[in-house]
Amino acid sequence: METATDKNELITRLRAEILFLQGVRVALHHKQMGTGLGPVQDAFPQGAFPVGAMHEFISTDQGQSAATSGFMAALAGFLMKQDGVCLWVGMQRTVFPPALSFFGVAPERVIFIDVKKERDLLWMIEEGLRCQALSAVIGQVQEIGLTASRRLQLACEQSNVTGLLHRINPRSMNPVAAVCRWQISPLPTEGQGELPGIGHPRWNVQLLKIRNGHPGSWQVQWDNQNLKSIITQDSPGKGQLLQAG
Amino acid sequence: MARYVSIWFPHLTTDRLVLKRPELAGTSFVLASPSRGRVVVKAASPQAQACGIVEGMVVADARAVLPSLEVIEDDAELAEKLLNALAKWTLRYSPLAAIDLDDGLILDATGCTHLWGGEMAYLKDIVARLKGSGYDVRAAMADTIATAWAVCRFGKKERIVAPGAQLDALLALPPTALRLDQVSIDKMYKLGFYQIKRFVHIAPSVLRRRFGQSLLDRLGQALGHVHEGFAPIHPPEPFAERLPCLEPIRTAPGIEIALQKLLEMLCSRLVKEGQGVRKVILKCYRIDGEMRQVEIGTSFASCSSGHLFKLFELKIPTIEPALGIELFVLEAPVVEPLGEQQDQLFNIGAANKWVEIAELLDRLVARAGPDISHRYLPAQHYWPERCTLEAASLKEQPQTPWRTDRPRPVHLLQEPQKVEVSAPVPDYPPMLFRYQGEVHKIKRADGPERIEQEWWIQQGLHRDYYTVEDESGARFWIFRLGHYQDYNKPEWFLHGYFA
Numbered sequence: 001m002e003t004a005t006d007k008n009e010l011i012t013r014l015r016a017e018i019l020f021l022q023g024v025r026v027a028l029h030h031k032q033m034g035t036g037l038g039p040v041q042d043a044f045p046q047g048a049f050p051v052g053a054m055h056e057f058i059s060t061d062q063g064q065s066a067a068t069s070g071f072m073a074a075l076a077g078f079l080m081k082q083d084g085v086c087l088w089v090g091m092q093r094t095v096f097p098p099a100l101s102f103f104g105v106a107p108e109r110v111i112f113i114d115v116k117k118e119r120d121l122l123w124m125i126e127e128g129l130r131c132q133a134l135s136a137v138i139g140q141v142q143e144i145g146l147t148a149s150r151r152l153q154l155a156c157e158q159s160n161v162t163g164l165l166h167r168i169n170p171r172s173m174n175p176v177a178a179v180c181r182w183q184i185s186p187l188p189t190e191g192q193g194e195l196p197g198i199g200h201p202r203w204n205v206q207l208l209k210i211r212n213g214h215p216g217s218w219q220v221q222w223d224n225q226n227l228k229s230i231i232t233q234d235s236p237g238k239g240q241l242l243q244a245g
Numbered sequence: 246m247a248r249y250v251s252i253w254f255p256h257l258t259t260d261r262l263v264l265k266r267p268e269l270a271g272t273s274f275v276l277a278s279p280s281r282g283r284v285v286v287k288a289a290s291p292q293a294q295a296c297g298i299v300e301g302m303v304v305a306d307a308r309a310v311l312p313s314l315e316v317i318e319d320d321a322e323l324a325e326k327l328l329n330a331l332a333k334w335t336l337r338y339s340p341l342a343a344i345d346l347d348d349g350l351i352l353d354a355t356g357c358t359h360l361w362g363g364e365m366a367y368l369k370d371i372v373a374r375l376k377g378s379g380y381d382v383r384a385a386m387a388d389t390i391a392t393a394w395a396v397c398r399f400g401k402k403e404r405i406v407a408p409g410a411q412l413d414a415l416l417a418l419p420p421t422a423l424r425l426d427q428v429s430i431d432k433m434y435k436l437g438f439y440q441i442k443r444f445v446h447i448a449p450s451v452l453r454r455r456f457g458q459s460l461l462d463r464l465g466q467a468l469g470h471v472h473e474g475f476a477p478i479h480p481p482e483p484f485a486e487r488l489p490c491l492e493p494i495r496t497a498p499g500i501e502i503a504l505q506k507l508l509e510m511l512c513s514r515l516v517k518e519g520q521g522v523r524k525v526i527l528k529c530y531r532i533d534g535e536m537r538q539v540e541i542g543t544s545f546a547s548c549s550s551g552h553l554f555k556l557f558e559l560k561i562p563t564i565e566p567a568l569g570i571e572l573f574v575l576e577a578p579v580v581e582p583l584g585e586q587q588d589q590l591f592n593i594g595a596a597n598k599w600v601e602i603a604e605l606l607d608r609l610v611a612r613a614g615p616d617i618s619h620r621y622l623p624a625q626h627y628w629p630e631r632c633t634l635e636a637a638s639l640k641e642q643p644q645t646p647w648r649t650d651r652p653r654p655v656h657l658l659q660e661p662q663k664v665e666v667s668a669p670v671p672d673y674p675p676m677l678f679r680y681q682g683e684v685h686k687i688k689r690a691d692g693p694e695r696i697e698q699e700w701w702i703q704q705g706l707h708r709d710y711y712t713v714e715d716e717s718g719a720r721f722w723i724f725r726l727g728h729y730q731d732y733n734k735p736e737w738f739l740h741g742y743f744a
Contacts, residue, residue, distance in 0.1 A: 085602055107647055116613060120612060131602065187718040
């Protein structure tokens with residue numbers, strides 16, 4: 001028996017080491033960080049959101065793009081905590097800063113970089129990712145190649161800054177060097193109780209790819225500002241696997 | 246033998262005002278400031294003086310003399326500021342220049358005049374240039390400061406007092422020319438001493454008994470028996486470093502090495518003086534006589550050579566060395582005291598983080614030009630376009646909390662986009678709307694939230710905002726501009742997307 005437990009311990013330790021070597025960093029505070037993500041949490045390797053890595057988000061229309069912005073803002077909020085600073089880099093900024101406070105981000109802690117030339121965009125995202133003082137860098141791009149994304153991922157690994165890359169309406173879903181690929185789409189809301197009208201934001205969160213984790217799809221609700229509680233709807237297709245990474 | 250030049254500006258402040266406001270030239274105006282409950286003339290233009298308005302007069306009296314008199318508020322520190330600037334300018338005539346409040350300058354011209362071809366030419370050049378720039382000016386030269394001062398202000402014709410001839414120059418001047426206090430001067434006029442020659446030969450013990458030691462001191466200073474202090478100005482040394490090269494430099498690594506050396510020299514001086522640069526210019530003088538320059542700016546005062554080098558590194562490829570660069574000059578035209586930022590530089594922790602971020606932003610700005618980075622603070626407006634305020638600096642914190650009592654879209658369109666709607670009854674949310682050829686059937690809606698125009702800023706119609714959700718779950722922020730009326734249907738606009 002003893003040898004068996006020893007073996008198990010050895011195997012888990014080796015697995016953790018392999019993960020580390022593969023570039024999956026786990027936040028030191030992942031216990032606190034984890035509480036917010038609800039059911040999505042289990043999909044990550046070792047049950048912890050990978051920080052210091054690139055996350056790729058894909059949106060194909062305006063609705064998805066807005067939902068993705070909200071979800072990214074929520075993630076950035078968890079990464080920033082009380083005193084973090086986030087860089088939001090993009091060509092055409094549509095994000096409305098006051099709305100970020102609904103997702104637990106202090107809008108004055110977000111620095112928006114409005115890039116005018118496309119050739120500067122990736123350079124700026126990379127430069128941001130190299131700055132250890134930042135908690136997160138959100139980049140909005142349209143097209144990105146594998147080589148360019150590899151540079152960004154390496155910058156993340158060196159500085160331990162988390163990068164959230166939002167690919168808006170890309171022409172092709174080409175693979176990029178990111179630990180996760182997400183797709184967030186809005187879902188119809190339900191009024192609170194008997195009241196008509198619009199309730200809390202609801203999203204269909206699809207984790208299309210995750211390195212060493214379990215891809216999946218969840219129907220979640222962003223409930224009350226600052227409070228991240230994700231509840232699954234009473235639908236039969238709960239936790240259904242969509243696509244393996 | 247020392248030689249001094251005294252320069253006198255009889256209308257210093259008024260001349261300056263005429264330079265700034267040319268429409269005042271040739272008019273009667275006074276500079277006045279309140280004193281003891283009335284407004285007193287501090288300086289009068291030559292035209293006003295011709296009407297009998299003098300310094301120290303009450304403005305009400307002056308207005309009685311000249312009803313069309315223009316009264317301008319006086320800046321008490323202006324004279325000193327002007328004199329300082331003029332003293333810096335006169336350093337071209339002598340390395341030692343001092344200001345002589347309230348309206349003069351003193352130059353130590355010892356050994357300088359031969360460069361202008363003699364004392365006469367020297368003095369003429371000073372007067373001509375200052376008059377050319379718009380100031381009424383008189384100047385005189387003598388062996389002592391006091392004599393130069395007296396001849397400059399009271400001398401009749403001869404402006405240059407020959408070496409050792411102070412006494413002759415002074416004889417015909419009034420006692421006021423000795424810079425005595427008012428009590429002594431009054432006493433002298435009472436006794437009939439209208440000219441210096443009346444009392445200069447009286448025995449010192451008698452003069453001391455009557456007028457005190459100060460008269461003897463002043464006389465001694467004028468004649469050169471008593472030393473008079475001279476406090477020359479010390480102009481700040483500009484922050485600039487030069488690096489001449491033995492061999493012309495043609496490669497990027499060569500430029501980098503030169504730049505690093507210059508930055509280290511500059512930064513070590515900055516650190517010593519507790520200053521930081523906001524702007525640095527690198528000038529590269531090439532052997533073909535051309536000059537190339539690159540410029541960087543920082544968002545906070547910095548004295549870190551590493552950071553400044555990183556900013557320059559982005560610009561080095563734009564320097565064209567051609568046949569080679571023989572001289573590098575690094576100038577820092579904008580320098581600020583480091584102050585609190587210096588503490589932060591050496592603090593590890595949260596404050597250090599801001600420095601790192603500021604350095605990052607500097608790099609981004611150096612690459613893509615200014616106004617690419619924005620940070621927003623809440624502004625107390627309901628109108629969506631005006632509810633954020635750009636933060637002036639990285640340190641600025643919000644004065645008011647962000648409002649979260651009303652839903653606001655995560656994406657806001659720059660310009661509201663017109664949509665076609667079909668709404669059932671006035672004041673109800675629309676049933677469907679069409680935007681860019683796509684029809685969105687509305688399943689759920691909240692609103693209206695009426696936001697009125699802020700009439701003190703802009704005139705226009707109010708907006709009634711609705712939060713609507715279509716059958717796919719996408720959420721929009723749309724508004725109706727104005728009221729329903731009999732004769733026209735109001736327009737609807739899409740203004741944002743909710744998450």
